[in-house]
Amino acid sequence: MKASPAINDVSNMAINPIKSLCLALLLATGSSIAAEQPLDRIAVIVDDGIIMHSQYAKRLDEVRNTIARRSGEQPPEDELRQQVLDRLILDELQMQIAERSGIRISDEELNDTIQTLAERNGASPQQFLQSLAEAGGMSLQSVREQIRQEVTINRVRQYRVSEQVQVTEQEVKNFLNSALGQMQLADDYHLANILIPLPDSPTADEIDQAQARVNEVLQRLQKGEDFQQLAVRFSASENAFDGGDMGWRKAAQLPPPFDSAVAQMQPGEVSKPIRTAGGIILLKLLDKEGADDASYSEEVRVRHILLKPSEIRTAEATEQLAQRIYQRLKNGEDFAALARQFSEDPGSARNGGELNWVSPDSLVPAFRETMAQTAIGELSQPFASQFGWHVLQVLDRRFSDSSLEQREQQALNLLHNRKYEEELQLWLREIRDEAYVEIKEP
Structure with missing residues (x-):
C-alpha cells in the first residue's frame, strides 16, 4: 500500500552545467571604485553547479539575523559556517536533481503557496512576506525565491523518496491492533x-x-x-x-x-x-x-488522473496533455481506462484513479479546494498541485464516524510518514556521499 501523491504527508534556480570557469583580476590602479566592489568568487563546486561566496555570505547573514531575533547566543563561528555550508551543498544537489527532472515552480503556483502559508499565519500574503523579510534581513524578492526553492526541494523529495515508500496491508492491520496504533487517536x-x-x-x-x-x-x-x-x-x-x-x-x-x-x-x-x-x-x-473527539467528519469518494513533468516532458507539455485528456473525458471516454493508461499516481492508477473515501483535510490545498468546488458526478478542469497536473471526478460525499476504512487510511498515512522520515535522512546522506564537492575558500 502507498499513500497517494494527492495526500498531504510529511528556490533559487539551479545552475546550468559548468562549461568553463574564468577568474579575472580587475587592474585599476588608484581606482577607489574597484576597491569598494570586489569580485565575487566561487565558494564550492558541487557536481555541475557552483555556490558563490556571495550566496554563502548572504545565507550566513540570514541565519545570524534569525538567531539574533530569537535573542539566542550565536554558536561558534566555525560551527555555524560549517552547518550553513553543509545545508547549501545539500540544497544545491537537490536543486540540480530538480533541474534534471524538469521540476519547476511557476509564479502562479508560488503565489498559491504563499497565499496558503499566509492564511495559516492569519496574515495577508504581503504581510506574511514582509514579516519573513524583516526577520531574515532579506528583500521581498529573496523571500519569494527562498520559498520557491523550498517548494521545489520538497517536490524532489516527494518524487525521489516519498513515492518509493511502501506500506503493506499487514503493516496497517498490525499497527491498528497495537497499543501504539490506539495512541494515534x-x-x-x-x-x-x-x-x-x-x-x-x-x-x-x-x-x-x-x-x-x-x-x-x-x-x-x-x-x-x-x-x-x-x-x-x-x-x-x-x-x-x-x-x-x-x-x-x-x-x-x-x-x-x-x-x-x-x-x-x-x-x-x-x-x-x-x-x-x-x-x-x-x-x-x-x-x-x-486528539479531536469529534464523532463525524466529511468524506469524499474521488478519482483522479495525475500527470507529472519530467526530463522528457516540460510543465507546459504536461498541462497540454492534461487538457487533451480532459476533452476526451468530456467526449465520453471511460475515466478508469484513461487513468490506467495515463495516470502517474501508482497508488491509484491501477484502480482506475480511485482514491476511495478520503477526508478533505488529508489532501493538499489545490486538490482539496478543486474537489470542494466540483459537484457529484462532475469533472474538474485540469489544475496544478505540487505533484503535477490533475483531472478529478467526485463520485460521492458522506458524513461518517471513525469507520474502519478511515482509521486504516490514517494508519497508512502515519506509517508512510514514519518510513519517509527515515528514508529521507538516508537519501540525503547518499546524494551527499556520491556528489563531487570541492570546497574553495568560503
Missing part, C-alpha cells in the same frame, strides 16, 4: 530535537567525541540554558536554525524508540540520549494536545 506532540551526528560505521573515537558533545549539551541544559538556542549551536539536523523545532507530530509518526519515549514525557521534559543511524538525538517535548 490520543495526543499530538510539539517536539524539538538536537542531533549530534555520527558517520556510517563510526570508530570508537568518533562515538566518544559525539558522546562528549551530548554530555556538554546535557550539562548546559541542567544549568538552565535554552534548548532551542543549544539546537542552533550544536545540532546537525535540518531544523537546527529553527531551534530544532519539529512541529506537531503524533507518536505514531515517529520511528522507534521515539514513539514510546514521547508518550511517557511531560511538556518541558528532555529525553535521554537516543542512538540512531544518523547520530545521537535529544528530544524535547514542548507541548501536547488531546
Whole structure:
C-alpha cells in the first residue's frame, strides 16, 4: 500500500552545467571604485553547479539575523559556517536533481503557496512576506525565491523518496491492533530535537567525541540554558536554525524508540540520549494536545488522473496533455481506462484513479479546494498541485464516524510518514556521499 501523491504527508534556480570557469583580476590602479566592489568568487563546486561566496555570505547573514531575533547566543563561528555550508551543498544537489527532472515552480503556483502559508499565519500574503523579510534581513524578492526553492526541494523529495515508500496491508492491520496504533487517536506532540551526528560505521573515537558533545549539551541544559538556542549551536539536523523545532507530530509518526519515549514525557521534559543511524538525538517535548473527539467528519469518494513533468516532458507539455485528456473525458471516454493508461499516481492508477473515501483535510490545498468546488458526478478542469497536473471526478460525499476504512487510511498515512522520515535522512546522506564537492575558500 502507498499513500497517494494527492495526500498531504510529511528556490533559487539551479545552475546550468559548468562549461568553463574564468577568474579575472580587475587592474585599476588608484581606482577607489574597484576597491569598494570586489569580485565575487566561487565558494564550492558541487557536481555541475557552483555556490558563490556571495550566496554563502548572504545565507550566513540570514541565519545570524534569525538567531539574533530569537535573542539566542550565536554558536561558534566555525560551527555555524560549517552547518550553513553543509545545508547549501545539500540544497544545491537537490536543486540540480530538480533541474534534471524538469521540476519547476511557476509564479502562479508560488503565489498559491504563499497565499496558503499566509492564511495559516492569519496574515495577508504581503504581510506574511514582509514579516519573513524583516526577520531574515532579506528583500521581498529573496523571500519569494527562498520559498520557491523550498517548494521545489520538497517536490524532489516527494518524487525521489516519498513515492518509493511502501506500506503493506499487514503493516496497517498490525499497527491498528497495537497499543501504539490506539495512541494515534490520543495526543499530538510539539517536539524539538538536537542531533549530534555520527558517520556510517563510526570508530570508537568518533562515538566518544559525539558522546562528549551530548554530555556538554546535557550539562548546559541542567544549568538552565535554552534548548532551542543549544539546537542552533550544536545540532546537525535540518531544523537546527529553527531551534530544532519539529512541529506537531503524533507518536505514531515517529520511528522507534521515539514513539514510546514521547508518550511517557511531560511538556518541558528532555529525553535521554537516543542512538540512531544518523547520530545521537535529544528530544524535547514542548507541548501536547488531546486528539479531536469529534464523532463525524466529511468524506469524499474521488478519482483522479495525475500527470507529472519530467526530463522528457516540460510543465507546459504536461498541462497540454492534461487538457487533451480532459476533452476526451468530456467526449465520453471511460475515466478508469484513461487513468490506467495515463495516470502517474501508482497508488491509484491501477484502480482506475480511485482514491476511495478520503477526508478533505488529508489532501493538499489545490486538490482539496478543486474537489470542494466540483459537484457529484462532475469533472474538474485540469489544475496544478505540487505533484503535477490533475483531472478529478467526485463520485460521492458522506458524513461518517471513525469507520474502519478511515482509521486504516490514517494508519497508512502515519506509517508512510514514519518510513519517509527515515528514508529521507538516508537519501540525503547518499546524494551527499556520491556528489563531487570541492570546497574553495568560503
